[in-house]
Amino acid sequence: MFKNILVGISFLFLSQTVLSQDFEVAPVVINFNANPGEIQQTTVTIRNHANIKQAYTFNMGDFEIQADGTKKRIAAGKSDRSCAHWLTVTPSFIEMNPNEEREVKVLITVPQGENGSKWCYIYAQATSEQKENPVDKQLATGILITPRIAILVNQSPKSNLNYKGTIANLKDITEPTDSVYRYSVDVKNTGDKIIEAKVQLTIANMKTYKETKFENDMQRVYPGETRNFILTMPKSTGKGKYAVAAILDYGHGTNLEGTQILVDLK
Secondary structure: OOHHHOOOOOOEEEOOOEEOOOEEEEOOEEEEOOOOOOEEEEEEEEEEOOOOOEEEEEEEEEEEEOOOOOEEEEEOOOOOOEOHHHEEEEOOEEEEOOOOEEEEEEEEEOOOOOOOOEEEEEEEEEOOOOOOOHHHHOOOOOOOOOOEEEEEEEEOOOOOOOOOEEEEEEEEOOOOOOOEEEEEEEEEEOOOOOEEEEEEEEEEEOOOOOEEEEEEEEEEEOOOOEEEEEEEEEHHHOOEEEEEEEEEEOOOOOOOEEEEEEEEEO
16 A cells, blocks of 8 residues: 555554544554654545535644543644644545545654654544535524544654553452452553553462452553553452452563552452
8 A cells, every 4th residue: 555655664553433423534543653764654534424515624633641541632733742743644625425435645754863652633524614514504503513533643663662661559449339349550651652551450369379360451551641440350259368469461572560469358
């Protein structure tokens, strides 16, 4: 796909699709891994589900990660981690007939010396020019609702191998009314790579030394971000004293990280 302009390309993207009220976009997450000075390119597909001819524009935006893990949207270029100005969407304006499907090119050009992980949004937005749309005429408030879909773009160079995460603050948060035992633990990304953090709950009976592992939870954690994980195990585990451990695995040849507490299950 467009191999003639790719430079050392090795990117992955998730094939999710987001459907708005009258159009859809896929994928909605793009992961680039261009090294400084390199160019990479992919495509985004947009489909018009409206029963009228519709125009769409593509614009950039940024976000900041809040303490609770939510993303606060801000203007393009306002984040220290922004790669918005490295992106080019071609064409940036398209008109489509009903049920038509088109592809747009998304190109990232990483400047020399930029070895850090960056991210931003591309907003695919229906324009407000379609005044003949009968739905618009029915809006009693007179407010025109313009559908918009956010495409998340992550850029993290292959040459950047600074994967690092820590896990801490494991605690029992089980309430008397809970049907399972519940444990809370925090994972912080202390490196400079976006990590897919997998956390698994493991227990060991202090009397029999029998070890049991439970289902893991996985979350994407951005550099500098702390994410909270809630881990569970059934109350049928059995009575006794246990060492409860939360084990962090984020791959890439890194060592497992862990934290544990002692509990007495009644």
